[in-house]
Amino acid sequence: MKQSPRQNSSRLTVPVDLGQRSYPIHIQAGLLHDIGDCLQQSGLSGRVVIVTNSIVRQLYGSIVNSSLKRREFRPLFIEVPDGERAKTLGWASKIIDQLVAQRFERSDILLALGGGVVGDIAGFAASMYVRGIPFIQVATTLVAQVDSSVGGKTGVNHRLGKNLIGAFYQPKMVLMDTQTLRTLPKRELVAGLAEVIKYGMIYDRHFFQYLEDHIESILKLETHPIQYLIKRCCEIKADVVAKDERESGLRRILNYGHTIGHALESMSGYRKMIHGEAVGIGMVQEADLAYSLGLCSSKVVTRQREIVQRAGLSWQIPKMKFSELWTAMQHDKKVVNGNIHCVVPKAIGRVSVIPLEQKSVKKWFAQSR
Numbered sequence: 221m222k223q224s225p226r227q228n229s230s231r232l233t234v235p236v237d238l239g240q241r242s243y244p245i246h247i248q249a250g251l252l253h254d255i256g257d258c259l260q261q262s263g264l265s266g267r268v269v270i271v272t273n274s275i276v277r278q279l280y281g282s283i284v285n286s287s288l289k290r291r292e293f294r295p296l297f298i299e300v301p302d303g304e305r306a307k308t309l310g311w312a313s314k315i316i317d318q319l320v321a322q323r324f325e326r327s328d329i330l331l332a333l334g335g336g337v338v339g340d341i342a343g344f345a346a347s348m349y350v351r352g353i354p355f356i357q358v359a360t361t362l363v364a365q366v367d368s369s370v371g372g373k374t375g376v377n378h379r380l381g382k383n384l385i386g387a388f389y390q391p392k393m394v395l396m397d398t399q400t401l402r403t404l405p406k407r408e409l410v411a412g413l414a415e416v417i418k419y420g421m422i423y424d425r426h427f428f429q430y431l432e433d434h435i436e437s438i439l440k441l442e443t444h445p446i447q448y449l450i451k452r453c454c455e456i457k458a459d460v461v462a463k464d465e466r467e468s469g470l471r472r473i474l475n476y477g478h479t480i481g482h483a484l485e486s487m488s489g490y491r492k493m494i495h496g497e498a499v500g501i502g503m504v505q506e507a508d509l510a511y512s513l514g515l516c517s518s519k520v521v522t523r524q525r526e527i528v529q530r531a532g533l534s535w536q537i538p539k540m541k542f543s544e545l546w547t548a549m550q551h552d553k554k555v556v557n558g559n560i561h562c563v564v565p566k567a568i569g570r571v572s573v574i575p576l577e578q579k580s581v582k583k584w585f586a587q588s589r
């Protein structure tokens with residue numbers, strides 16, 4: 221695929237404040253060309269293993285390779301398969317085999333170049349090898365730039381469930397070149413927007429309003445709205461993670477839209493619906509559920525539905541029985557002592573976490589059809 225010419229903008233930096241494990245997120249159009257400088261400036265040197273897949277390597281491998289070589293780093297590529305099927309213990313172990321074979325040392329660097337899949341598996345391998353080597357995330361999808369590369373969750377899937385195996389492991393630095401979004405399939409971009417909308421709903425009504433005002437420019441990937449959007453999402457996630465790194469309280473609000481979303485995603489066998497598409501529907505439905513429980517106004521539901529629609533996402537639950545949905549919702553990781561906990565909006569920018577009763581959800585489901 222032809223790459224668009226290098227385009228620079230000013231660099232935005234978001235600090236993630238985690239004491240000794242603090243790190244910066246750098247956001248800039250054209251940043252891939254400066255990866256070598258970024259690593260050097262943060263005091264890193266030596267060998268760099270780049271974990272990526274063939275799609276991303278073909279698009280961006282040579283830019284990253286020459287940028288690193290220019291600063292005397294010695295890059296080496298490891299490819300994993302494209303998509304979710306790479307997120308297995310088997311592939312994590314293959315990455316580690318290569319690190320052992322190359323006699324990688326604790327001071328060498330592991331760099332993830334790709335979307336959430338590559339970031340999750342590479343971070344997990346980095347956390348395990350010699351009990352942890354420096355890890356850099358270079359996020360190339362919208363999901364990775366607003367969500368997965370920030371917060372230190374790494375891991376792989378078990379055959380009985382997604383992300384069941386993993387570790388909290390913070391990177392040394394996260395780099396985001398907004399230009400990489402230009403080669404991303406439209407469907408992936410739109411799916412990423414679901415998580416963006418989520419941040420507005422859970423944390424920042426002004427940001428939600430910004431999305432309402434700029435959604436068309438965002439869909440066209442105009443530089444300034446895109447940079448601002450990524451920065452704001454990273455700030456919000458960084459803020460939430462700094463307050464609750466290990467998800468014992470506040471971090472749960474990031475699961476807004478995900479109780480119903482995960483259920484729909486698992487029912488579609490992780491194939492028909494991609495994660496963000498399921499979260500888009502989940503947010504509208506959870507807002508509607510909150511309205512039916514008397515927790516928010518109808519205006520909240522309307523604004524939630526409209527922005528989801530304008531972003532190009534669906535909002536309706538596919539045809540199914542309540543019992544099917546309820547069973548799938550019970551498999552969610554956020555079930556505590558058998559109770560389903562769900563994040564519900566109280567207003568735009570404000571949510572709370574409530575236990576769900578089967579009776580009231582059933583009533584809502586019957587009425588909303």
Ligand SMILES: NC(=O)c1ccc[n+]([C@@H]2O[C@H](COP(=O)([O-])OP(=O)(O)OC[C@H]3O[C@@H](n4cnc5c(N)ncnc54)[C@H](O)[C@@H]3O)[C@@H](O)[C@H]2O)c1
Pocket residue numbers: 273275276279302303304307334335336337338340360361362363364367368369370371372373374383400401402403404405408
């Ligand atoms: N760790 C976390 O906190 C966290 C949060 C959210 C999601 N995740 C995980 O992230 C994964 C989903 O991430 P994703 O949506 O980025 O999917 P992905 O990594 O599979 O990327 C989507 C597709 O885009 C391709 N791609 C990547 N960058 C590209 C580019 N610039 N141009 C063209 N194609 C490109 C990929 O090869 C892939 O085919 C899931 O496994 C999910 O569990 C983790």
Ligand SMILES: [Zn+2]
Pocket residue numbers: 415478495499
């Ligand atoms: Zn999500």
